[in-house]
Amino acid sequence: MMPSPLAILALVVALMLLFSVWKGGKRRTLRNIPALQRLQRSIELSVEDGSRLQVNLGHGGILSTHSAAALAGLTLLQQVAEVAADSDLPPVATSGEGTLMLLAQDTLRSTYRRIGIADQFNLHLAQTTGTTPFAYAAGTLPSVLDRTALSTAMLGEFGPEAGLIADAAHRSEGFSIGGSPSLSTQAVLFAAAHEPLLGEELYAAGAYTKASKMHEASLRTQDVLRWVLILLLLFTAISPLLGGSE
Amino acid sequence: MNLRAPLSTAVAIGFGLLVLLGIFIPDLADLRNRILTWAMLLAAMALLLGLLNLFQVHYQRIRAKEKSVYSLVLIVAMVITFALTLLQGSDSASAEWVFNYIVVPIETSLMAVLAISLTLAAARTFQHRTDLMNLVFIGTLLVLLLGAGPLFGMELPYFTGVLSPYINNVLALGAMRGLLMGVALGTITTGVRILIGADRPYGA
Amino acid sequence: MSTPHHNPDENLPDWLRELRRKQSEQAAEDAAEQAAASANASTEANEPAAEQEPDWLAEIRKRHQADGGDSDERALSDTQPNRPFRLDSRPLNIPAFDAEEAAPSDETKARPEWLDEADDEDEIQTESDYASPFGDDIDEAEELEANELPSWLQPPSESSPKTNPFYMGDFDDEPMLTPAEVENAGPLAGLSGVLPAEPEVAKIGRSPVFSTRLEVSESQRRHASVLHTLIASETETREDFASTVKRPARLLNWLMAGAMLLAALLPLLNGQLAAPRPEAQHLPEGAAMFNGIDTLPAGAPVLVVFDVQTALYGEVRAAASPVISHLLDRQARLIFISTQPTGPALAERLLQSDFAQVPLVASNDYISLGYLPGGMAAVRSFASDPRSAPLSAPATFTQPWQRASLQAIQSVDDFALVLLVVSEGEDARMWLEQATPELSKGLMVVSSAQAAPLLRAYLNMQPSIVDGLVAGVSGGAHYERLRAKETFSFIYWDSYSYQLGVAILVILLGGLYGRVIHTPGQANKAKVSA
Numbered sequence: 001m002m003p004s005p006l007a008i009l010a011l012v013v014a015l016m017l018l019f020s021v022w023k024g025g026k027r028r029t030l031r032n033i034p035a036l037q038r039l040q041r042s043i044e045l046s047v048e049d050g051s052r053l054q055v056n057l058g059h060g061g062i063l064s065t066h067s068a069a070a071l072a073g074l075t076l077l078q079q080v081a082e083v084a085a086d087s088d089l090p091p092v093a094t095s096g097e098g099t100l101m102l103l104a105q106d107t108l109r110s111t112y113r114r115i116g117i118a119d120q121f122n123l124h125l126a127q128t129t130g131t132t133p134f135a136y137a138a139g140t141l142p143s144v145l146d147r148t149a150l151s152t153a154m155l156g157e158f159g160p161e162a163g164l165i166a167d168a169a170h171r172s173e174g175f176s177i178g179g180s181p182s183l184s185t186q187a188v189l190f191a192a193a194h195e196p197l198l199g200e201e202l203y204a205a206g207a208y209t210k211a212s213k214m215h216e217a218s219l220r221t222q223d224v225l226r227w228v229l230i231l232l233l234l235f236t237a238i239s240p241l242l243g244g245s246e
Numbered sequence: 247m248n249l250r251a252p253l254s255t256a257v258a259i260g261f262g263l264l265v266l267l268g269i270f271i272p273d274l275a276d277l278r279n280r281i282l283t284w285a286m287l288l289a290a291m292a293l294l295l296g297l298l299n300l301f302q303v304h305y306q307r308i309r310a311k312e313k314s315v316y317s318l319v320l321i322v323a324m325v326i327t328f329a330l331t332l333l334q335g336s337d338s339a340s341a342e343w344v345f346n347y348i349v350v351p352i353e354t355s356l357m358a359v360l361a362i363s364l365t366l367a368a369a370r371t372f373q374h375r376t377d378l379m380n381l382v383f384i385g386t387l388l389v390l391l392l393g394a395g396p397l398f399g400m401e402l403p404y405f406t407g408v409l410s411p412y413i414n415n416v417l418a419l420g421a422m423r424g425l426l427m428g429v430a431l432g433t434i435t436t437g438v439r440i441l442i443g444a445d446r447p448y449g450a
Numbered sequence: 451m452s453t454p455h456h457n458p459d460e461n462l463p464d465w466l467r468e469l470r471r472k473q474s475e476q477a478a479e480d481a482a483e484q485a486a487a488s489a490n491a492s493t494e495a496n497e498p499a500a501e502q503e504p505d506w507l508a509e510i511r512k513r514h515q516a517d518g519g520d521s522d523e524r525a526l527s528d529t530q531p532n533r534p535f536r537l538d539s540r541p542l543n544i545p546a547f548d549a550e551e552a553a554p555s556d557e558t559k560a561r562p563e564w565l566d567e568a569d570d571e572d573e574i575q576t577e578s579d580y581a582s583p584f585g586d587d588i589d590e591a592e593e594l595e596a597n598e599l600p601s602w603l604q605p606p607s608e609s610s611p612k613t614n615p616f617y618m619g620d621f622d623d624e625p626m627l628t629p630a631e632v633e634n635a636g637p638l639a640g641l642s643g644v645l646p647a648e649p650e651v652a653k654i655g656r657s658p659v660f661s662t663r664l665e666v667s668e669s670q671r672r673h674a675s676v677l678h679t680l681i682a683s684e685t686e687t688r689e690d691f692a693s694t695v696k697r698p699a700r701l702l703n704w705l706m707a708g709a710m711l712l713a714a715l716l717p718l719l720n721g722q723l724a725a726p727r728p729e730a731q732h733l734p735e736g737a738a739m740f741n742g743i744d745t746l747p748a749g750a751p752v753l754v755v756f757d758v759q760t761a762l763y764g765e766v767r768a769a770a771s772p773v774i775s776h777l778l779d780r781q782a783r784l785i786f787i788s789t790q791p792t793g794p795a796l797a798e799r800l801l802q803s804d805f806a807q808v809p810l811v812a813s814n815d816y817i818s819l820g821y822l823p824g825g826m827a828a829v830r831s832f833a834s835d836p837r838s839a840p841l842s843a844p845a846t847f848t849q850p851w852q853r854a855s856l857q858a859i860q861s862v863d864d865f866a867l868v869l870l871v872v873s874e875g876e877d878a879r880m881w882l883e884q885a886t887p888e889l890s891k892g893l894m895v896v897s898s899a900q901a902a903p904l905l906r907a908y909l910n911m912q913p914s915i916v917d918g919l920v921a922g923v924s925g926g927a928h929y930e931r932l933r934a935k936e937t938f939s940f941i942y943w944d945s946y947s948y949q950l951g952v953a954i955l956v957i958l959l960g961g962l963y964g965r966v967i968h969t970p971g972q973a974n975k976a977k978v979s980a
Contacts (some may be wrong), residue, residue, distance in 0.1 A: 002298035006270055012438050063289050063825035065880045066429075074447040098292025101299055104445045110446075127303050128296035132792060134356045134761040139300075142313065159759070159874055160360055160900065167363040170370075181429045182876050183422055184900040190383060192367040199425040203432030206445075216446035218435035225431050275834075282831045284655070286824025286840055293791070293823065337798070337844035345795045353760035360761075364708045365953050369706075369960025388954060394899075397951040399725040399944065407732060418903050420645050426907075 012221060013166075019217035030219060033225030035195035036208040039177050042151045043080055043209070052089035053080055056140055056165060057104060058180065059096030059133045060157025066181040072203050073155035074107050079209035080153075081111040086120065092149065093126040100156070101128045112230050127179035137161035144168040154178035154193070155205060158185045179205070204228035255443050262441045300324070323348075389413055702963070713952040717944030725947035727936075728928045735909055735924055739773065739894050739918025740932045742867065748781035750866035751855050755881055756788045756797040762873035762898050763796050768924040770871045770896045771804050771938040776929075777869075778808050783855040785818040785865070787841070789828060789877065794820050796843060797871075804938070817855060818847045826880050833862045833885040862888050870895045874890045875904035882908055882915055892917035899923070 046053045057073040060066050080091045085108075093104040104126035112121040128138025143149045144170050152169045154162050158180040166189060169176035178189040179197025189196040196203075200222055206215035261281060268278025301324060304317035330340045366385060371380050392402055393410020439445040666674070717724070730737065746752070754774075758766045777784060786797045797818065805811045820829045820843035833840040836859065843850050850856060858864060863887055870893055872878040878895055885893070892914035895905055899922025908916040920929050923946045930936045 009266075009438070012434055013442065016435065016438060016442075057336060060876075061289060061292070061825055063285055063827045065826050065876055065883075066433070067826075068433040071436050071440065071445060071447055072432070075445065095296075098294070098296030098299075099289055101296050102292060106448050123299070124303050124306060128299045130300070131293065131296055132353065132761075132790075133759055134353045138356060142316070157876070159876075160364075161356070161761070163355065163360050163364050163367065167367060171368075181433070182874070183425060183904055184875060186425065188364060191371055199428030200432040202429075203436055212444065214439055214442075218439055221435055222428075222431045227427065229349070229427055229431075254586070265499045278830055279834060279838075282827040283838075283840065286822075286828045286831065289825065289828075290823040290840075292843075300912065335844065336795070336842075342795070345792070346799055349792070350763060350796075350799070354764050357761040357764070362703075362710055365710065365956050366703055366706060366960060370964060372961030373964030375564055384957075391950055391954050391957075393707070394727040395728065395943075395950055396947045397954065399947055401726045407729070411732065414903065415906065419907060422903055423907060426904075 012225070013226060015221040016214065016217045019220040020213050027189070030204075030207060030216070031223065033197075033201050033204060033208065035177055035179075035197050035201065036205060038175075038195050039076075039153065039205070040208060042153075042175050042177070043083055046151050047084045047087055049150075050088045051150040051240055053084060053091045053151040053153065054140075054143060055080060055091060055093045056152065056154045056156065056158075057093060057095040057100050058154070058158045059130075059136045059157025059161075061097035062099040064097075064157055066157040069179070069181045069202055070090075070095075070103075070156040071238065072179075072205055073153075074103055075206040075211050075215065076153060076155050076209060077104060078107050078111050079206070079211050079239060081108050082115060085112055085115060086117050090120070090125060092141050092143070094129045094136070095126070095156075095185070096128065096130055096133060098128060101126055113148060133159045133161045135166075137164045140165055141168045144174060145172050147172050147174065150174045152176045154180070154189070155197075158182065158189075160185060160188050161189040163192045166194075171196070251446075254448055255446055258446070258448060259441060259443050266441070297324070386413060386418075461659045515680075571865040580746075596821070608933070625656070702960075706960065709956065710949060710952050713948040714945045717948055718941070720944075725944050726945070727931045728924050730928065730932065733920075733925060733928045734918075735906075735919040736928045737932060739920055740929065741778070742894060742918050743773070743776050743780060743782075746777075746780045746782055746866055749855075750780075750782050751859060751864075752777055752782045752784055752867045752869060753862070754784050754786050755868065755870045755871045755872070756786050756793045756800075757790050757877040757881075758788075758793060758796050758876070759790060759873045760792050760796065763799075765922060766871060766873050766896070767896045768923045768938055769798060769805075769898070769920050769929075770800065771921055772926050772929040772933060772935075773869070773894075773896050774800065774805065775872075775937075776933060778805060778810055781810070782866070784810075784816040785819060785856065786817065787822055787832075789822050789825060789880075791821055791823075794818050798844075816849050817853055818844055819850055820844055820847070826884060829880055829884040833888040836860075836862055863890055868893045870897075872896070872901060873898045875901035878905055886915055894918045896920045896925075897922075 009084075031189055043053060045051075047082055055073060055077045057070050057077070062070065064070075077091065077093050084091050093108065095101045095104055105123055108125050109118075111119050128136075129239050130136035141164065144165060150172075152165060152174060154165060154177070158178070159182060162178055162180060162185050164177055166176045170192070175195075176193045177195040177197065178185075178193040179202030180186060180189065181202065186196060186198055190198070203222065204219050206212070207219040210216075264274065265278050265281055268274040268281075301321060304320050308314040308321070327341070327344050330338070330344065334340055368384070371384060381423040389405065389409055390413060393405040393413075395406070396402070436445070440447075758770075774784075788794050788797065790796075801811050801816070808963050810816060820841050822839060822841055823833055824831070824840075828839065837851055841850075851859075862868065868881075868885065868889065870878050872881075872895065875897065877899060877902060881882065882893065893916055895916055895918070897905055897919070902919065902921035902925075905916060905919055905921070909919060920926060923942050926938060927936075927943050930938065
């Protein structure tokens with residue numbers, strides 16, 4: 001019997017709320033994701049040496065299949081802005097779609113307001129660099145190639161064009177990290193980016209950059225559900241062998 | 247008291263819940279469709295805003311004399327194409343000419359550059375990464391390339407007929423489903439965060 | 451007459467006299483006490499008496515003595531405010547004013563990179579006459595001869611303590627004053643230590659003329675020029691950094707790219723089809739599509755979702771053209787739609803470039819519904835109610851729903867076939883997930899090769915989601931073989947075969963170069979620099 005989608009949703013909400021209030025003793029460490037640890041280090045370094053960090057949110061809008069990936073990118077943008085907004089070169093967000101650009105502007109504006117430097121915000125900190133995927137990538141390349149942005153994070157919906165951005169980061173000796181829900185793009189990023197984010201690692205960025213307790217809770221929920229799924233798959237696979245019937 | 251933040255949060259949560267419940271409750275289907283139509287109109291409007299932003303950014307660059315030649319080319323091309331399409335329609339001969347002889351060749355060339363970049367990136371992974379994951383990656387890549395077709399006009403039956411289909415249809419498929427499940431879990435939890443107002447990307 | 455002794459207190463009132471007396475007695479007592487205290491000062495001055503020490507200080511002292519600490523300074527340091535962590539953990543490396551310590555080797559370690567870069571730019575100067583802003587001044591100072599220094603600045607000689615300016619002399623020595631310091635003229639003759647005011651004050655002459663020009667030393671000028679260079683470099687527009695680094699690697703990249711392009715071009719110039727076609731049994735999903743299309747009745751409405759990105763059009767064309775050709779041969783009425791802004795234009799390009807001579811295309815007997823904005827939400831809305839979806843149809847196809855081929859279409863399931871032509875797997879997935887609930891049959895998909903692994907997951911599912919799949923150049927070539935009509939793959943297949951070979955060689959040889967030649971070279975460099 002298939003569980004109803006509403007039941008799954010209710011379970012997810014319950015788990016997330018539980019993990020957000022549960023103290024959990026000493027063993028509240030997140031699982032090791034080296035790419036995100038390097039991302040954190042990269043953010044710190046870019047603040048220290050005054051270089052720019054560019055957050056690329058991809059070409060998928062908020063109404064696309066993978067809008068959640070773009071939202072994960074926006075969370076990262078918020079965290080980066082909180083750390084580096086008042087530096088010489090504040091972080092810049094790029095997007096290939098209008099709705100995402102508006103959300104990026106809103107995210108930056110509210111972050112600037114929260115940390116008390118609202119007067120330093122300008123709308124050009126969130127840009128649309130092109131409206132087709134490759135035009136978007138081409139518009140993003142100059143700032144990576146001329147080393148205006150030494151660290152490049154790609155979190156959102158990307159196609160193979162992510163390879164062009166990652167390659168540009170490599171050529172200009174910058175740092176690149178990338179995650180996309182698209183499987184072919186994950187393969188591209190594995191080869192081209194310094195640090196690829198595979199599978200659900202993309203959605204863990206918020207928890208690693210300490211965005212909020214709820215991000216950490218959602219990562220734990222993902223982990224729990226992952227194990228539930230693994231056990232279910234194993235059970236389904238071996239039940240015919242044990243003589244069980246549907 | 248600033249009412250903007252709680253109001254926008256309430257609107258976001260309310261509309262999110264309506265669309266979600268519209269999937270499960272048939273009576274709400276019409277309302278859900280209406281909301282989706284509004285969203286589509288907003289998306290079309292946002293496309294225009296995106297173009298406006300692109301124009302503004304490059305206009306500023308020209309004023310600041312910061313790599314202004316490229317920005318000038320972009321703005322001139324943008325204005326000409328927009329004017330042609332607006333006056334003569336998107337299926338006019340001039341709009342088609344711009345698309346077929348400028349847009350398509352440029353983007354296809356970028357794809358060709360990407361093909362070369364990715365081949366070189368695959369070669370580079372030998373140098374940068376020496377872990378097991380990378381060995382598996384390179385090994386699989388080579389086997390799939392050997393099985394993708396004849397090499398220099400020669401067929402390699404074992405790769406095209408046995409090994410490559412096995413990797414494609416069994417190993418890759420299994421791994422891919424695992425990754426997709428992970429992505430789905432991430433998507434669900436991100437969606438829930440928006441629905442309960444824990445994430446507010448609209449800046450509230 | 452003697453002057454009468456005047457007692458100053460005699461006119462004072464009694465109470466004031468009494469007060470004066472008491473005050474003078476008190477003063478005498480205080481003076482006696484002070485004298486006694488100064489007598490003991492030599493023995494007690496530096497040792498705070500234990501009984502006078504406050505308890506908290508005594509306790510700290512005791513604790514540190516118990517810890518093995520015997521220094522008073524250390525004991526008392528506990529009473530100081532906490533030092534910042536960074537100062538404790540990383541002691542400041544303050545260079546001593548010593549020529550050896552300020553040597554360039556130490557200095558380069560402490561200097562920031564950007565200053566090193568500035569030095570590199572002026573390398574010739576650095577080698578010959580350029581003075582570093584930090585260390586070289588000290589060398590310069592060292593070069594000054596001792597004779598040029600005023601006597602009070604001359605270094606002390608250890609052999610002669612008397613030359614020490616702070617040496618006060620022994621009691622048995624001769625008087626410290628030299629004959630030159632004894633006045634030998636005027637009313638003060640014979641007196642020593644007289645200030646020589648007269649010669650300076652009484653000097654007669656023209657007042658000095660001061661130049662308004664800024665006088666800077668050579669060293670200051672060099673510092674200013676370094677600063678100027680640094681500031682100028684900050685405001686310069688940065689050039690493409692990638693073009694200046696790793697020239698050998700870039701050359702190799704160009705060579706590899708050249709080889710790949712040559713592999714693509716040579717078969718086209720040769721004009722012969724040499725590579726063997728793909729075997730039919732390797733792509734069963736292509737055969738399923740062939741059968742599905744081949745059984746369509748003439749004039750059947752077919753919805754073609756053309757979600758192709760411009761950059762991937764070349765590859766998708768190789769796969770889509772044989773399938774569209776098949777549909778046109780079956781007299782299907784094609785209705786195009788796209789969720790990509792450039793999709794309708796690309797569909798039109800495909801029809802006009804490959805099928806302009808086909809009667810259905812030549813007579814415009816097809817429909818373009820245009821661009822469907824809104825992504826996933828729009829697909830969901832279109833699948834539920836196609837007629838109410840906001841579409842931006844081209845001017846040629848205004849009022850598309852009034853056309854004969856669409857008269858009978860009320861839902862997406864009314865189309866005889868839904869064919870997805872996609873470049874990205876995610877675009878196909880969006881349609882599969884949003885439209886499938888509205889369909890009673892599976893869809894057919896033509897895709898790029900990169901989308902195929904994702905789409906294979908939807909093949910052979912129950913209920914059916916994807917019935918047939920043609921992916922990439924090999925899928926197109928295979929489909930043409932099924933139709934026994936090889937036209938489009940003729941252009942691509944040999945180039946594809948040669949490029950595959952070159953790509954494998956580049957990966958293997960490039961990897962070998964990186965692993966065997968480049969990496970050990972870097973390791974050696976690192977060793978040398980270490």
